Amino acid sequence: MSSPYSSASYPPFSPAEAKAARLRIGLSHGHVCAHLAQLGLHRPPETILAWESGAARPTEAELFALADALWCPTPILMAVRPRTLREHRLARQFTAERLARRIGMPVEAYARAETDHHWTGTDHQTLLLADALGLAPAEVPAVAGLAGELVGLLRQAVEGRWKQYAAPLAQLARLDEGRVAGALRTLHQEYAAFNERYLGHLVARTGDERLREIATDRAAWLRTLPDRFRHLTEGD
Structure with missing residues (x-):
């Protein structure tokens, strides 16, 4: 092979x-x-x-x-802005073998992570990976192919009971659980504000145009949810 x-x-x-x-x-x-x-x-x-x-x-x-x-x-x-795991490795001039050794991971397992675009390393290996590639912890999910899972959990958190998602998101993003909880609380409040505005105008019957504007604003906010989460968790 x-x-x-x-x-x-x-x-x-x-x-x-x-x-x-x-x-x-x-x-x-x-x-x-x-x-x-x-x-x-x-x-x-x-x-x-x-x-x-x-x-x-x-x-x-x-x-x-x-x-x-x-x-x-x-x-x-x-001529690319590194986005994938392989591109970040190349940008730092690591061979796959050398990077795998540095983070204590079998070369075959690391190779699969790159080709499958899905990271399976331990927390310790992930921290070493972020250090070797110069990544902030919040950047790792996107680079490691976990962005879809991250977005899914964020959506569930803001739309439901956010507290139960603090621990899973902290583990996935390799962040402090307390900081993640604070970010989720803020995001949940922001999302709830959209719903309150929508329901308020619905009850007041202010017209479909205003309701569409609020729905459009909410959709735009949801598209930037990962960036907003990253901003909140990286803040002082």
Whole structure:
């Protein structure tokens, strides 16, 4: 069975950004090859040209070495804002094997987490992962593929008895339960305010247009629920 981190698995890469980075520091293709050789990668100038033209793509190891040779942050060469677990790992120039060792997780289990977009690590492994990748605890669920579960619990909390969801959400988001409880209390009150406004206008029969406005505002608030939760739990 082939590894998802073999040379056939290419990372995100922008030929235009690679060329721009090389030109910014005034290197020729040959100069880049010399720098790569110093890093243990021997590639001909034609390879660099192929990367810059889009005819070929660098492997993970080649991407890391190219970023070092060009004095360019890896995310710039990737031309993405890291969102997935793999993208965050690449941005920090970790191989899967090295990151797995750092957090004390079998490489196969870590590989599945990336390919399945679902994190199964322990609390300790999750804390080590957040530290290695420079993530805030509240960012881990989205990166680790747990965002859907987080949103589901948040919706249930604001729409029902929020207290019973404090512990599950604290465990999922790897946050202090007291801080999560405070955030849920605020979110529940904000959601209740929408319902009170809606019912008030319904009883007063102020018209369908006003009711639609309130419903639209509530829907927009629900779409930003994870961000609002993150803001409340990261506050002082």
